[in-house]
Amino acid sequence: MAGSDPRPLVDRFGRTITYLRVSVTDRCDFRCQYCMAESMTFLPKRELLSLEELDVVASAFVARGVSKIRLTGGEPLVRKGVLSLVTRLSRHLSSGALRELTLTTNGSQLDRHADALAAAGIKRVNVSLDTLDAARFAEITRRGHLEQVLAGIAAARSAGLRVKINMVALKGLNDREIVPMIEWTHSRGMDLTLIETMPMGAVDVERSDQYLPLAEVEAALARRFTLDAIEFRTGGPARYVRVRQTGGRLGFITPLTHNFCESCNRVRLTCTGELYLCLGQNDRLNLRDVLRADGPVALDAALDEAMAIKPKGHDFIIDRARAAPAVARHMSVTGG
DSSP states (O other): OTTOOOOOEEOTTSOEEOEEEEEOOSOOSOOOTTTOOSSOOOOOGGGSOOHHHHHHHHHHHHHTTOOEEEEESSOGGGSTTHHHHHHHHTHHHHHTSOSEEEEEEOSTTHHHHHHHHHHTTOOEEEEEOOOSOHHHHHHHHSSOOHHHHHHHHHHHHHTTOEEEEEEEEBTTTTGGGHHHHHHHHHHTTOEEEEEEOOOBSOOSSOHHHHBOOHHHHHHHHHHHSOEEEOOOOOSSSOEEEEETTTOOEEEEEOTTTSOOGGGOOEEEEOTTSEEESOTTSOOEEEHHHHHHHHOGGGHHHHHHHHHHHOOSOOOOOOBTTBOSOSBSSOHHHHTO
């Protein structure tokens, strides 16, 4: 509640957790090469938390000082009824307990849902878009249609949502499109964040072939543009610069070349109630079992237990000598 003084969630390394990412489904209508295998086995629906249970668990975090919630997937907008969850959680925006409720999406469903998201209290969305070339988009996503995503972005902007584009930088696939993407996003008043591919889950490509260190990308961009460091933050791991020639913001998320673990303020809740304390580790706590066995009141003690096991950081490495992914679960399980 506004004006309350919640007992903060502080891990054993002194980091305060203020950001909860909630994966509402592991399902997705795309099969992006770096994220999923083409043939995926998804969780049985009976194992999922109901939308009402997701609200209860997320609200327990809000009561402990979490001020930002991001809904993710898979693709969150493919879960039936997900807008009711957005509406439920928006009460914490009205009370002042929650500073921001936001969403990461592949954009495929935005054309249908943008107005409803805005009406429910969403102010900003991140859209994953790795290329502006229709054929390459189909290759990367395996089944997506670029025009559908572009229509979704247009609908989001028309609804008054701020849109940030997330682009996974892939060597030999979309590396030549980074400059055009900067120019395209910035000319439309949208921020762009570049992301290094992460070794999560078995996929059907050789990640070492696609891995593109963003330190190299930034150095190349600095030869073309003037990149001014800025203090802008959104609460996540991105480091931002302003591109002087375009006036727009450009972010870098670098889990491999320069990890951001020392300032981690995040935990991730899966659609089955597993609370992962680190994207790149397997330390977790099953909050579904706690909730169903002992009710909402038991969640408070479980969150304290979670803080005691949050690891210091991840151990992401991509090279041919280490073929297995750093963690077996796919990115779609915890939503990045």
